[in-house]
Amino acid sequence: MADFHFCCSECGLEYPEDPALLVCPECAKSQAPGGATRGVLEVRLESLPDRWPEADTRDPRFLEAFLPVRGAESFPDYAAGGTPLTPAVRLGKALGFDRLWIKDDSRNPSGSTKDRASLLVAAKALEYGLETVAAASTGNAGTALAAVGAAAGLETVVFVPATAPEAKLVQMVAYGARVLPVEGTYDDAFELCLAACREFGWYNRNTALNPFTIEGKKSAALEIARSLGSRRPEVVVVPVGDGVILSGIAKGFADLRAAGLIEDVPRLVAVQAEGSAAIAKAWSAGAAEVRPVPGAHSIADSLTVEAPRNGRLCLRDIRESDGGAVTVSDDEILAAIRELASLSGVFAEPAAAAALAGLAAAREASLVDTPDAIVLLVTGSGLKDLPAAARAVTRPEPVPATLDAVAARLRLP
Ligand SMILES: *Cc1c(COP(=O)(O)O)cnc(C)c1O
Ligand SMILES: [Zn+2]
Numbered sequence: 001m002a003d004f005h006f007c008c009s010e011c012g013l014e015y016p017e018d019p020a021l022l023v024c025p026e027c028a029k030s031q032a033p034g035g036a037t038r039g040v041l042e043v044r045l046e047s048l049p050d051r052w053p054e055a056d057t058r059d060p061r062f063l064e065a066f067l068p069v070r071g072a073e074s075f076p077d078y079a080a081g082g083t084p085l086t087p088a089v090r091l092g093k094a095l096g097f098d099r100l101w102i103k104d105d106s107r108n109p110s111g112s113t114k115d116r117a118s119l120l121v122a123a124k125a126l127e128y129g130l131e132t133v134a135a136a137s138t139g140n141a142g143t144a145l146a147a148v149g150a151a152a153g154l155e156t157v158v159f160v161p162a163t164a165p166e167a168k169l170v171q172m173v174a175y176g177a178r179v180l181p182v183e184g185t186y187d188d189a190f191e192l193c194l195a196a197c198r199e200f201g202w203y204n205r206n207t208a209l210n211p212f213t214i215e216g217k218k219s220a221a222l223e224i225a226r227s228l229g230s231r232r233p234e235v236v237v238v239p240v241g242d243g244v245i246l247s248g249i250a251k252g253f254a255d256l257r258a259a260g261l262i263e264d265v266p267r268l269v270a271v272q273a274e275g276s277a278a279i280a281k282a283w284s285a286g287a288a289e290v291r292p293v294p295g296a297h298s299i300a301d302s303l304t305v306e307a308p309r310n311g312r313l314c315l316r317d318i319r320e321s322d323g324g325a326v327t328v329s330d331d332e333i334l335a336a337i338r339e340l341a342s343l344s345g346v347f348a349e350p351a352a353a354a355a356l357a358g359l360a361a362a363r364e365a366s367l368v369d370t371p372d373a374i375v376l377l378v379t380g381s382g383l384k385d386l387p388a389a390a391r392a393v394t395r396p397e398p399v400p401a402t403l404d405a406v407a408a409r410l411r412l413p
Helices: 060-066 089-095 114-128 140-152 166-174 186-200 211-217 219-228 244-258 278-285 311-320 330-344 350-364 386-390 403-409
Strands: 004-008 014-016 041-045 085-087 099-104 132-136 155-161 178-182 235-239 267-273 324-328 373-378
Touching (some): 041 244, 060 219, 089 099, 089 330, 114 140, 132 140, 140 155, 140 166, 155 186, 211 219, 211 244, 219 373, 235 350, 267 311, 267 350
Parallel strands (some): 155 178, 267 324
Antiparallel strands (some): 004 014, 085 099
C-alpha cells in the first residue's frame, strides 16, 4: 500500500487523493497558451522502498513498491513493461558511441510505451470502481487503453484523429474499444474527449491531464536503473510529443534518488519532430512557457501535437536533468528507421526511430559525447505504421522461382 498525495507542478499546492481530481483547480483557472494543460499534478509517495524489491520488474509486487496503488492486487493481469534493455554494440560502433543501449519498449503488449501509463490508470479505475475510461490519443495511448481495458474488463472510449495510422485504429477496435475517429487534429480530439468525460461521467486518461499517466511511465526508468546497476546511464534519449514520457522517466529517476537507490540522475535529451517542436523551441530560446505550433505536422504521428499538454513540466525536467532538446526532420526519421532496424534488429515506428535520429543531432549540439553511457528509448513498434516504414525502404520486385533469377537478382557469380 503506497500512500501518496498530489502536488501541483506549477504552484506547489498539495491535494489528497481524489478520483475526481485531475489538474490543480487553482492553476486551471488561468488559460495556458493554445490550451495546453495547466496545473499538471505530480504524485508524491509518502514512502519509498530503501532497497530493490526481489520481484521481477514486471511483477505487480515490484510495481506496488513504487507506484501509487493500494496493493499488487490493484493491477489487472496485463504484462506491461519489463521490456529488454539490450546493448546496441553494432549500432554504437557504426555511429561511434562506446556504450549504447536500446530500451525496447516496442515489446510492450500493445506495442508501445503507452502500456505503462494505461496499466496504472486502469489499476486506479478498478480501485475507484469506475466502469468506463476514455482517452484522446494520436493512436498508441488509445490502443494501450483499449488493450488493458480488455484485460481488466473496463469499458473504453477512444478519440483519435481520423488520420491515425490504420494499424493503430484496427488494433484498438479489435481490443473492443468504442473508437471515435475525429475529423480534426489530435488537439481537437483531446478537447472533445475532455468535454465528453465531463458530460458522460467517464474517467479521463488523457495524457498529462490524468496524473497517473506521468507516474505510470516512470516504470521505464526503474527498469533501466535496475538492469544497468552500477553501469549507470548518463544520458537517456526520449522522443517527445506532449512530454509525458520524458517527465515520467524524470520522475522515476527522481524517486530512485530520493529512495537512495541511485546517486545521479541521467541527462534527458528530448527529441522532437521539426514540424512539431514546441518544447524544443522553448528550450532553445530559454523560454519559461511552451508556445503552441499551429498546424503541427510530422511523419511521426505519435509526436504531432500543437500544444504539448505537459510542455511546462517537460521543459523543467529537461533543464533540471542538465539535458537538452533537439529536432529531427522527416527524412532523418525515415533514415533512422532503416538504420536502427538493420544495425540492431529493432523495428521502430517513426516516433520511436526519432530517438536514434536525435542522437546524431544531440552529438552535433554537444549534448552527448562519444564515451557517454547512453540509452535510446524506442517507444513503439514499426508494425504500427507500415506505410511510413515503406517510405524508408525499396520493396523488391517479385522474381521467377528459378535459381538463375536468384543469382541475377542478388548479382551472384
Ligand atoms: C506517445 C508517444 C511518444 C511521445 O510521448 P509524449 O508523452 O507525448 O511526449 C513517442 N513515441 C511513441 C511511439 C508514442 O506513442
Ligand atoms: Zn497549482
